[in-house]
Amino acid sequence: MLKVGEKAPLFTLPDQNGNPVSLSDFAGKKVVLYFYPKDNTPGCTRQACAFAGAYEGFREKNVAVIGMSKDSVASHLKFAQKYELPFTLLSDPETGVLQAYDVWKEKTRCGKTSMGIVRSTYIINEDGVIEQAMPDVKPDTNAAEILSYLG
Numbered sequence: 001m002l003k004v005g006e007k008a009p010l011f012t013l014p015d016q017n018g019n020p021v022s023l024s025d026f027a028g029k030k031v032v033l034y035f036y037p038k039d040n041t042p043g044c045t046r047q048a049c050a051f052a053g054a055y056e057g058f059r060e061k062n063v064a065v066i067g068m069s070k071d072s073v074a075s076h077l078k079f080a081q082k083y084e085l086p087f088t089l090l091s092d093p094e095t096g097v098l099q100a101y102d103v104w105k106e107k108t109r110c111g112k113t114s115m116g117i118v119r120s121t122y123i124i125n126e127d128g129v130i131e132q133a134m135p136d137v138k139p140d141t142n143a144a145e146i147l148s149y150l151g
Helices: 042-060 073-082 096-100 142-150
Strands: 012-014 020-022 030-035 063-069 088-091 104-109 112-117 120-124 130-134
Touching (some): 012 088, 042 142, 073 088, 120 142
Antiparallel strands (some): 030 120
């Protein structure tokens, strides 16, 4: 994980509609950047729906919510439409940003080792600095924990 107080790595990636989105687009605004393994899987769906359910609270606090995985733009669009997700999903199939944020890791599941995304969340402040780093977050409680932290 990157450390609190570090400058958040800049990026520009396509969103679920294929439009380029840059971290710098959110200058002056807090950003919740959450990383999840795969669209339409049980945990990732619960996490996305929890963020969707809490979205009004984030909006009231003027906080942007961005989800990121290595899934394609088309996959993100289907996922966002299916669950009526009101926030941005970014596609990083080359894993460059995932690696920059130190969430692309070796994982072992059922005795098989592979590379994948460790479910993690960063809160980036208005100046582009990491304010909070949350490794191994739980999909069901992540959104509520962040809203509670934000006050």
